[in-house]
Structures are given as C-alpha cells and as structure tokens.
Amino acid sequence: MSTTPGTLPEALAQRLADSGLRSTPQREIVYSVLLAKRDHPTADEVFARVKTDLPTISLATVYNCLETLVQCNLVRSVNFERGPTRYCPNLRPHAHFHDEQSGSTHDIDLPPELLEQVKHVLPAGYDAKSIEITFRGKAQPGAR
C-alpha cells in the first residue's frame, strides 16, 4: 500500500498541490527524467529526453516545468543566478552574498582556514582549483 508504482507521481502531486499547482503528465515526465539520470542536464537536454516519451511537448513547457519544480523545492537549478555574468576585481578569498531584495551582490571575506575545511569535504581523487561560495537571502539595508 505504500510502494506501489503510483507512489512517485503521487508524491509529486502532493508537493505541487501544496503550492496550489496541478500534477500534469508533462511535469511528471520532466521530473522523472531528472530522477532517472542525475547528470545535471540542461533544459535542452531535458527537452530531448522528455520527447521520447512525449514527442509533442514544447521547449517552453520544459522551461515552465523546470521552473515549477524548482519553486516546489523538488529540484535545484545549478546556475542559481540567471542572466549576465558579473565581474569583480576582489582577489582575496571571498564569497558572494546575493541580496534578493535589492539584487545587489556583496563580497564576504573568507578566512583561509574555512576554505581549507571546505576543501576537505572532497573525496579522494578530486582536485579543486577554485571554490565558489554564494549565499542568497536578505541583507539588512544597514549592512553596507
């Protein structure tokens, strides 16, 4: 009664309903495609994979479904920030804080020992040349 084949779509339906949204074949298949091969596909790649099951789906729908899944916290988008690349000349080790209200980005200094600790989470065989840490949230207007 709990591991029937219908379970996954139902869990998805529940999550969508929590956000006042509907479960649709398109959303289910997009989600299942992401679960089936966890290689961080692009929207275009998802589009290609979904089409084998649902040849009539449109790219716009794939974008819509992905956006929906991200908003329901079922999926994360890896390039968190859409839009143009930004540049900074601060070369000291620092993270970025992206203030969602104002859209501005602040530098956050990072103690070198923290960076070391972060590096230590890498399993053997991984050699990181750079680490990028980005926070998103609210910054009090007072904070710079």
Place this chain on the structure above:
Amino acid sequence: MSTTPGTLPEALAQRLADSGLRSTPQREIVYSVLLAKRDHPTADEVFARVKTDLPTISLATVYNCLETLVQCNLVRSVNFERGPTRYCPNLRPHAHFHDEQSGSTHDIDLPPELLEQVKHVLPAGYDAKSIEITFRGKAQPGAR
C-alpha cells in the same frame, strides 16, 4: 617613487606581460572601471561605463578585455560557468564539483555542520536562505 599616478596601469601592464599580452587603453579602462565601483557589474554595465571615457569602444572588446583580465587572475567572473542552467533533483545538502576536463558535474555531499560553519562567516545583518558551493578542477577518472 612608488605611488605615482602611473603605478596602477604599470602593474596591469606587468600582469598582462606575464601572460604574453599587451597593455592597451581599452584593457586599462575596463580594469579601472571595475576597480572604481565594485558592484559586480555585468559586461553591459561595464560597456556603458567605459564608453564615457572611450566612446568608440565596442561591446565585443569589452567582452574580450574582461575575458583577458579573468585569464590574468586580475578579475573573477561571478557566474563562473557560462552557458545553460543545469538542474538536479538531489535535495540533500551538497556541493557541486565541476570537472573541467570532462565538463561533467558531480554532487559532493556536505556535512550539515560544515554548512553551519560556512554560514557563520556572514556578518550581522545577513540572513542566508541558501548556500551554493561549487568546486572547479580535475577529478580522477576513477572518481565515479
């Protein structure tokens, strides 16, 4: 003898020369624009600012100069990875390791306590809803 007005362009010239590149007015002004206002401007914004000093510069040159400065390690690009956004359904706290050779992206599990530590670098007034950590480098083919 060391803080003359010519110092900054010369330092830039030195760095460029180290990479076998030339110092040009365009590169100097693009760099000075980045130093003058550290608000992580986009290429378009840099373009607009540079034009006040150098009205004939082209957008392509701004992109070229920014790329050059990034390659000389004088500037960092904040959206490290160009190209399409990628999606992953892994909701556990994890970082991403981007293998530059293969172009593939691996999930790296993050212990919750590390995330806490990372959060603690935020000064008062900053409230982070999410943290994104991305490594770039080489992964041994053996590593998954």
Place this chain on the structure above:
DNA sequence: AGTGAGAATTGGAATTATTCCAAGGAATTT
C-alpha cells in the same frame, strides 16, 4: 453529463547574452 473559470501547454516570435568573423589599426621584431 454539461458548462464555465482558471490553469497549463503549445509554437513561434522576441529578447538577451555571448561568441564569431572579417577587416582595419597599432605595436613589435626584423
């Protein structure tokens, strides 16, 4: 079962960000 309202999908056009390319200009080497 039928209807109306709201939600979702579709295809295509539009926009945005970035890259490419060919031609001209400037600096460096011979």
Place this chain on the structure above:
DNA sequence: AAATTCCTTGGAATAATTCCAATTCTCACT
C-alpha cells in the same frame, strides 16, 4: 619600413531564455 603578430571594431550569428496569444485541459459546480 616591411613583416608579423596582436588587438579592436562592427555587425552578423548563435545560444539560452522569456514572452505571448491561441488552444486545450482540468476541476468544480450545476
């Protein structure tokens, strides 16, 4: 100063994403 190489320019091309109007679907209510 000729040759070579590097750089800049403008415009075209491409890639990623968003927008939009029309249609279709779904749900709730009769």
